[in-house]
Amino acid sequence: MARSERLDIRSSDDVVRARQLTRTLATEAGLSLVDQTKIITAASELARNTLDYGGGGSVMVELIEQMGRRGVRLTFEDKGPGIADVEAALKDGFTTGKGMGLGLGGAKRLSNEFSIASKPGGGTKVVIARWK
Numbered sequence: 001m002a003r004s005e006r007l008d009i010r011s012s013d014d015v016v017r018a019r020q021l022t023r024t025l026a027t028e029a030g031l032s033l034v035d036q037t038k039i040i041t042a043a044s045e046l047a048r049n050t051l052d053y054g055g056g057g058s059v060m061v062e063l064i065e066q067m068g069r070r071g072v073r074l075t076f077e078d079k080g081p082g083i084a085d086v087e088a089a090l091k092d093g094f095t096t097g098k099g100m101g102l103g104l105g106g107a108k109r110l111s112n113e114f115s116i117a118s119k120p121g122g123g124t125k126v127v128i129a130r131w132k
Contacts, residue, residue: 004060004061004062005061006058007021008056008057009047009078010056015047018043018044018047018059019044022039022072026072026130029071030070030132031071031130038111039072039110039130042074042106046059048103049126050076054080054124055080057078057079057080058077059074060073062074069131070132071129073127074128074129075125075127076124076126076127077124078124080124082120082122083118086118089104092106107126110130111130112131113128113129113131114127
């Protein structure tokens with residue numbers, strides 16, 4: 001049942017591919033349409049952040065099963081400049097670019113599980129999951 005696929009994120013086309021792969025695995029996991037939309041939206045935000053702020057990176061999209069429940073886990077990684085203040089970055093309205101500042105906080109709210117590890121000069125890793 002476990003299935004995973006890794007995608008490089010180097011262009012806007014890759015952001016679209018990450019969204020499509022997330023949709024496919026969310027459907028396979030049996031997520032409701034609402035939950036599919038939430039994880040796809042979060043995937044889109046995080047893929048865009050990986051490209052725009054991390055200078056590109058990768059995402060591992062996994063169909064997972066744990067204690068009888070199914071879900072989708074996404075792990076985004078980049079080797080970019082990192083985030084100096086993760087707590088501030090999670091607040092709505094925080095942006096270092098031209099965005100609305102809803103990316104990280106929005107992705108966290110759209111996920112059942114969310115973790116982030118980042119350090120200046122050391123890149124960023126964000127892991128999210130959505131369960132059925």
